[in-house]
Amino acid sequence: MPSTDKRPLSWLLQQFQLKPGQPAIFSGLRSLLILSVPIGVGIITGHTAASAIATMAAWFVGMVNVDGTYRQKVAAMIAATIAVTVVFAIASLVSSNLWLSVPATFLVMFIAGLAGLYGSVAASVSLVTSIMFVIALAKFASFSNLSTLIQQCALCLAGGIWTTVLSSGLWVVRPDVPVRQIVANSYLALRKFVDLASHRALNPQDSQEWTERFLQAQDTIIQDLTSARSIWTAMWTRQKGANLRENHLLVLIEDANQIVNSVVALNELLAIASEGQLFSRLQKEIQQAIEQLAIALQMLSEAIAKGKNSVHLGDLDRTVEALGNQWQVLRSQILNQTSHVQTDVYSQLVNLKKIETSLTKLAQQIHTDADIVTDLRQGKPRRIDQRDISPPAQSERSAIIDTLRNNFTFDSVLFRHALRLALITTLAELLASVLQLPRGYWITLTALVALKPNFGGTFETTVQRVIGTILGGIIGITLVLLIKNPLAIAICFLLLVFAAMSVRSLSYSIFTILLTPAIILLLDVISAGGWKVGVWRIVDSLIGGILALVGSYLLFPRWERQQLPAQLQKTIRANLIYFQQVIAKYLYPEQNSSGDSINMLRHQAGLENVNAAAAAQRLFSEPRHVQGEIEPVMTLMVYIRGFFSSVTTLAEHLREFSGEYQFTELKQLTDTIIQVLENLADALRQRQPPQPLPALDGYLEAIHDQIEQLHTTRLSEIATNANTLTPTLQAVREQTPLFIELERIVNEIKVMHCVIARLQE
Numbered sequence: 001m002p003s004t005d006k007r008p009l010s011w012l013l014q015q016f017q018l019k020p021g022q023p024a025i026f027s028g029l030r031s032l033l034i035l036s037v038p039i040g041v042g043i044i045t046g047h048t049a050a051s052a053i054a055t056m057a058a059w060f061v062g063m064v065n066v067d068g069t070y071r072q073k074v075a076a077m078i079a080a081t082i083a084v085t086v087v088f089a090i091a092s093l094v095s096s097n098l099w100l101s102v103p104a105t106f107l108v109m110f111i112a113g114l115a116g117l118y119g120s121v122a123a124s125v126s127l128v129t130s131i132m133f134v135i136a137l138a139k140f141a142s143f144s145n146l147s148t149l150i151q152q153c154a155l156c157l158a159g160g161i162w163t164t165v166l167s168s169g170l171w172v173v174r175p176d177v178p179v180r181q182i183v184a185n186s187y188l189a190l191r192k193f194v195d196l197a198s199h200r201a202l203n204p205q206d207s208q209e210w211t212e213r214f215l216q217a218q219d220t221i222i223q224d225l226t227s228a229r230s231i232w233t234a235m236w237t238r239q240k241g242a243n244l245r246e247n248h249l250l251v252l253i254e255d256a257n258q259i260v261n262s263v264v265a266l267n268e269l270l271a272i273a274s275e276g277q278l279f280s281r282l283q284k285e286i287q288q289a290i291e292q293l294a295i296a297l298q299m300l301s302e303a304i305a306k307g308k309n310s311v312h313l314g315d316l317d318r319t320v321e322a323l324g325n326q327w328q329v330l331r332s333q334i335l336n337q338t339s340h341v342q343t344d345v346y347s348q349l350v351n352l353k354k355i356e357t358s359l360t361k362l363a364q365q366i367h368t369d370a371d372i373v374t375d376l377r378q379g380k381p382r383r384i385d386q387r388d389i390s391p392p393a394q395s396e397r398s399a400i401i402d403t404l405r406n407n408f409t410f411d412s413v414l415f416r417h418a419l420r421l422a423l424i425t426t427l428a429e430l431l432a433s434v435l436q437l438p439r440g441y442w443i444t445l446t447a448l449v450a451l452k453p454n455f456g457g458t459f460e461t462t463v464q465r466v467i468g469t470i471l472g473g474i475i476g477i478t479l480v481l482l483i484k485n486p487l488a489i490a491i492c493f494l495l496l497v498f499a500a501m502s503v504r505s506l507s508y509s510i511f512t513i514l515l516t517p518a519i520i521l522l523l524d525v526i527s528a529g530g531w532k533v534g535v536w537r538i539v540d541s542l543i544g545g546i547l548a549l550v551g552s553y554l555l556f557p558r559w560e561r562q563q564l565p566a567q568l569q570k571t572i573r574a575n576l577i578y579f580q581q582v583i584a585k586y587l588y589p590e591q592n593s594s595g596d597s598i599n600m601l602r603h604q605a606g607l608e609n610v611n612a613a614a615a616a617q618r619l620f621s622e623p624r625h626v627q628g629e630i631e632p633v634m635t636l637m638v639y640i641r642g643f644f645s646s647v648t649t650l651a652e653h654l655r656e657f658s659g660e661y662q663f664t665e666l667k668q669l670t671d672t673i674i675q676v677l678e679n680l681a682d683a684l685r686q687r688q689p690p691q692p693l694p695a696l697d698g699y700l701e702a703i704h705d706q707i708e709q710l711h712t713t714r715l716s717e718i719a720t721n722a723n724t725l726t727p728t729l730q731a732v733r734e735q736t737p738l739f740i741e742l743e744r745i746v747n748e749i750k751v752m753h754c755v756i757a758r759l760q761e
Contacts, residue, residue, distance in 0.1 A: 017507065028502035032494050034062045034163050039490075053152055056135060057084050057159030060128040062167065066121050073178075074168045076121050081160025083129040088156045091136035092149050098433055101137060106426040108133050109448070113418025116453070117403050130425075130448055132156075137429070138441035179231050179249050184305035186224040186256050191297035193217045193260070197267050198290040214267065215641050219613055221260050222606045228253045248376040252304065255369050259297075261602065262362050264645050265652040266290075269355045272740055276348035281330050282355075285323040289359045292316040296366045303373045311370040313363075320363045327356045335718055343711040350736045358652075416556040417453040424451060424551035428544060439536050446544025451552060454560065456621025458552040462545040464509040469541040472516025477534035479517055493521045559626045560619040565759075567608075567615045568636065569684040572752075574608040575644050576677040577601055579745075582651045583670045586738065589659025598651055605644055612637060629758075636755040643748045646741045653737050661731035663706055669699035669742065676749055680756050689760045693753055696746045707739045 038058055042051020061084065066076045087108060094100035108130065115126035196214045232250055270286075273279045292315050299311045334349060407415050428447045432440025446469075450462040483489050500514035520534045578601040584591075585598070616637055619627060663669075672694050683690040714728045 023502040024505055025502055027504070028498040028500075030167065031059070031062060031501040032498050033166060034058050035497060036494065037162060038159055050152075050155060053088075053155040054159035054162070056132065057081070057088075057156040058163045059159075060084055060132050061160040061163040063128055064121075065124045072121070074164060076125055077160065077164040077167060080125045080128055081157060081164060083125060084132040084160060085153050085156040087129050087133040088136045089149065089153050091133050092152065095137050098430075101433070102426055102430055105133075105137070105429045105444075106422045109425045110418050110422035113421040114404070114407070114414065116414050116417070117407055118400070127449075131445060134425070134429070134441050134444045134448060138432075138439075138444075179228065180304060180307070182224065182228045182231055183249055183252050183256070184301045186221065186228055186253070187297050187301035187304060189217065189221045189224050190256055190259055190263075191294050191301060193221055194263055194290060194294040194297060197263055197270065198287055198294060211638065215613070215638075218260070218264070218606075219610045221256075222603075222610055225253060225257055225260070226603075226607065228256075248372055251372055252369060252376075255365060255372070257599070257603075259362065259365055261648050261652055262358060262365070265649040266355065266358050266362070268645050268649040268741070268744075269351060269358060269737075272744075273348065273351045273355060276344075276351070278330065278334075278345070278348040278352060282323065282326055282352055285319070285326045286355060286359070289316075289319040289323050289363075292319045293359070293362055293366065296363075296370075300366070300369055300373060303370075303377070307377055311373060313367060313370060316363055316366065320360055323356050323359060327352060343708055343715070346711050346715060347707075347736060350732060351740070353733075354737055357656075410556065413453050413558055416558060417451070420551055420555045421448070421451050423555060424547055427551075428547055431543075437536075437540070439533070439540060442537055442540035443544040443547065446541045447548045447551070450545055450548035454618050454621075455552045455557060455623070456560065456618040458548055459621055461508070462548050465512050466541055466545040468509045468512025469516050470538050472513040473520065473534040473538040473541075475513070476517030476520030476537075479521060480534065489521055493518050496521070553623075560615060560622055561626060561628050564615050564619055564633065565684045565687060567612050568640075569681045571605075571608040571612040571640055572677060572681045572684070574601075574605040575640060575647065576674065576681065578605040578644070579647045579677070580674060582647055582654070585654050586650070586657065586659070587667055587670070589657065602648065602651065605647075609641055609644055612640065632755045632758045636752060636759070639748045639751045639755070643745060643752070646745045646748065650738065650741050653734075653741075657734050657738075658730065660727070661710075661735060663703045663735065663739075665699045665702045666742075669696065669703065669746075672696060672699065673745065673749060676753065680749075680752060683756055683760060687760060689757050690753055693750065696749070700743060700746055703739055703742065707735060710735060 035055055035058065038051050038054040042055070045051075061077050061080045064073075064076050064080045066073045090104060090108065091101075094104040112126040112130040116123040193214075196210065196217055199210060232253060296311065296313055296316050303311050330352070331349060334345065406412075409415060424447050425444050428444040429441075431437075432443050437443070446462075446465060450458055450465055452458045452461060479489075479492060483492060496514050496518035500511050500518060503514070504511045516537065517534075520537060578598075581598050581601050616633055619633065620630060673696070676693065676696075679691050710728065710732050714726075714732050717726060717728060
């Protein structure tokens with residue numbers, strides 16, 4: 001969930017927080033090697049200025065961000081190499097004439113802005129291409145003769161090829177590394193997710209802050225697993241069939257998804273059980289079991305990534321066994337020491353048993369995954385069912401043209417962004433040229449990098465870049481004044497580049513702080529600009545940031561408040577379809593259908609929840625006067641996610657549901673829930689108040705009476721059948737969690753109805 005903390009100091013500190021994950025040390029080392037070779041060749045041959053062209057091309061190609069197989073990364077780098085060479089040639093041809101360079105800038109930036117239509121890889125390639133065009137236009141390109149132009153373009157190609165060859169070194173040797181690493185990252189994120197469940201068991205009263213962190217962690221895992229599936233499918237498609245190692249990795253991906261579902265259900269069970277007085281009697285054992293689950297997931301992550309670690313699960317087994325024993329002790333105390341057990345106390349006992357069962361099954365799942373990791377390390381075969389794995393649709397030329405044609409309208413967010421980007425960067429280029437500002441191309445670069453399709457993203461990136469540039473500029477000026485030895489300057493430059501590229505994926509602000517002094521040192525060596533280089537970089541970044549903000553605010557804005565109802569409507573419908581599929585299994589248990597459809601609909605609903613959270617975050621980043629009222633949006637988001645968790649808990653409970661006992665009012669209640677959710681989605685789409693709520697409580701009361709009767713019957717037979725699995729006991733175990741989740745769903749829908757009515761006012 002997005003954070004709404006707008007206190008200046010807290011908000012400023014958030015801009016410098018590190019994202020979850022480890023520093024990309026390999027990326028930092030790779031950047032060092034990428035830069036040091038062309039720089040070293042230039043120094044040795046005495047052509048430092050010429051080598052700068054190859055250095056820039058090599059660096060920019062290396063910054064193309066692709067999460068995929070090595071083949072996909074190499075393809076993106078080849079595309080970037082060609083693109084930076086082409087724009088360098090264009091910049092060389094138009095640089096000497098302002099009336100040619102201005103329209104050329106507009107055209108290149110407009111095309112770069114539209115590249116986002118074709119995915120994140122195309123957007124990444126277009127960004128580095130645009131940066132190369134701006135720098136080449138101002139710094140390197142000058143068309144004197146055809147021979148010089150060919151030589152300079154050859155240097156661009158050489159730099160890009162060097163980066164591509166270096167980066168693809170592991171492709172043939174270990175082609176599964178990208179999949180292995182992202183699967184390991186998924187289990188690491190899963191470990192943190194389980195840690196939060198442990199916090200819930202220890203501090204059941206601290207719910208608001210915990211809920212926000214839990215939902216953020218859930219979104220992270222959903223995105224990681226989506227990326228893992230995408231990369232695995234890309235490898236499967238390339239090889240026309242999965243090999244032994246990839247089969248193991250696929251099983252681990254799907255098992256991680258199952259663990260996510262189980263943890264979501266466990267969280268629901270903990271929220272329910274923590275409200276009862278018996279929870280404190282098992283709280284310690286529950287927390288210890290969850291903590292050991294988290295430790296086991298950490299070991300799994302390390303074993304997957306390194307391919308050689310062993311996973312020891314003895315502590316996990318002991319804590320789960322201790323929880324089961326303690327539950328048996330608690331059950332005996334409740335049933336033997338009390339002459340008349342109240343039904344609500346017995347209900348609490350059933351809920352605690354459900355938690356113990358859930359943790360036991362999670363431990364069994366961890367054992368299965370540990371065996372898979374062992375098989376992966378030892379190369380043992382493992383059968384999997386691949387019927388649901390199909391290659392992604394290949395892009396066709398007609399689809400590419402149709403995408404462009406369909407988005408060539410002001411209704412398209414990316415078309416607006418492309419036009420805005422072209423206008424602002426062209427204005428920045430014109431301003432720098434007319435005013436003859438020293439290193440004025442930094443204004444254009446800042447505007448280029450800061451501008452995003454939405455104002456919130458532009459504002460956040462601008463603030464991070466400007467603050468990072470100011471702090472980094474101060475560091476750079478200090479280093480220029482203090483360090484005079486060329487060797488020491490080179491060492492500082494390489495260390496700063498290494499550190500910047502290592503934290504690039506964790507914090508853009510810190511990346512900017514470290515990269516700025518590196519660039520200042522590099523330019524000081526190339527052009528002897530001295531400390532004034534740092535001052536001009538700060539000034540130009542401020543001007544570029546202001547241009548980006550003004551352009552994002554004034555030029556064709558599409559505020560998130562206008563788009564949010566459509567996204568919320570899609571989110572509610574995705575969760576509704578998920579609920580319909582799950583509840584159909586309760587209503588018609590005799591129908592033998594695969595759980596694959598439920599898994600697919602759960603995944604779709606989860607992605608829509610992530611999209612809604614991202615839309616809300618963009619809303620909270622916009623100016624206050626266009627935000628509208630935030631509190632209803634936050635509340636609606638929380639309760640939609642609560643509904644998703646309740647449905648996921650019901651889906652998990654299906655594994656223990658026989659269907660031999662049925663609530664008589666279940667179909668009427670669920671049909672009414674479906675009608676209400678459909679009306680809420682329609683109300684958001686039509687921007688009208690929803691219809692009044694029907695009498696949901698009447699159905700719940702009837703089901704509650706049936707549950708009470710089941711508990712009373714079971715308590716009366718305990719004296720003679722305390723340890724025997726009777727039909728009544730089976731019905732109690734199956735129907736108690738079902739009723740509890742239905743009750744929570746009804747309460748969640750009531751709040752959603754109230755909030756949507758407020759939003760439509």
